[in-house]
Amino acid sequence: xxxxxxxxxxxxxxxxxxxxxxxxxxxxxxxxxxxxxxxxxxxxxxxxxxxxxxxxxxxxxxxxxxxxxxxxxxxxxxxxxxxxxxxxxxxxxxxxxxxxxxxxxx
Amino acid sequence: xxxxxxxxxxxxxxxxxxxxxxxxxxxxxxxxxxxxxxxxxxxxxxxxxxxxxxxxxxxxxxxxxxxxxxxxxxxxxxxxxxxxxxxxxxxxxxxxxxxxxxxxxxxxxxxxxxxxxx
Numbered sequence: 001x002x003x004x005x006x007x008x009x010x011x012x013x014x015x016x017x018x019x020x021x022x023x024x025x026x027x028x029x030x031x032x033x034x035x036x037x038x039x040x041x042x043x044x045x046x047x048x049x050x051x052x053x054x055x056x057x058x059x060x061x062x063x064x065x066x067x068x069x070x071x072x073x074x075x076x077x078x079x080x081x082x083x084x085x086x087x088x089x090x091x092x093x094x095x096x097x098x099x100x101x102x103x104x105x106x
Numbered sequence: 107x108x109x110x111x112x113x114x115x116x117x118x119x120x121x122x123x124x125x126x127x128x129x130x131x132x133x134x135x136x137x138x139x140x141x142x143x144x145x146x147x148x149x150x151x152x153x154x155x156x157x158x159x160x161x162x163x164x165x166x167x168x169x170x171x172x173x174x175x176x177x178x179x180x181x182x183x184x185x186x187x188x189x190x191x192x193x194x195x196x197x198x199x200x201x202x203x204x205x206x207x208x209x210x211x212x213x214x215x216x217x218x219x220x221x222x223x224x
Contacts (some may be wrong), residue, residue, distance in 0.1 A: 032209075034210040034211070036151075036211075038151075042216075043201055043203075043214035043215065043216055043217055044151065044201075044211070044214055045214070046206075046210055046211060046212050049206070049208045049209075049210040050208060050210075053208070055212065087150065087151055089151075089210075089211075091209055091210060094153070094156075094165065095141070095153040095156070096153065097150055097151040097152065097153065098150070099150045100150045100151075
């Protein structure tokens with residue numbers, strides 16, 4: 001099984017800050033990685049697919065990078081609406097999610 | 107309007123069974139692959155089951171293999187998850203979700219809560 005590990009577990013930043021979340025795979029997954037945002041009490045929402053492709057309708061302040069085993073989700077200028085938990089997911093071999101990164105606004 | 111609506115959750119005793127439903131509107135299941143994903147209270151997301159658009163390819167997480175069964179009904183445009191031999195570890199919000207042409211989950215339902223407790 002492919003394991004996904006995110007860091008940090010919690011991130012606290014101010015509005016306007018640039019923030020990054022890292023996701024590491026236990027083996028190479030090429031670029032078969034997606035990022036989701038989940039707001040409290042809601043279903044997850046797709047942000048990024050194939051490591052760096054922005055899903056339609058997602059603000060351009062979100063971006064993704066990486067390949068192989070290491071990936072990054074970056075929010076270029078954190079907004080109040082960005083609070084929530086972010087999950088990476090590999091879809092190279094079945095489907096596995098990272099444990100999540102909770103983003104808080106200072 | 108394109109959406110997924112889950113139903114069928116509730117309180118069930120350990121060892122019991124439950125059948126979840128996921129109704130689609132605005133699109134046809136037969137054109138998409140589908141999955142069930144669950145989230146235990148305060149925890150992360152766990153993929154549970156997958157079914158291809160033809161119903162030919164079906165996969166399960168090891169944690170539910172042999173206990174859960176995914177199926178679909180074209181006429182009802184719905185996907186189902188039959189769950190049996192339930193234990194406390196199955197307590198979670200269960201989401202159904204649709205795969206996009208890029209093989210990622212681009213549409214999710216609102217979720218239905220399953221609580222396994224005596």
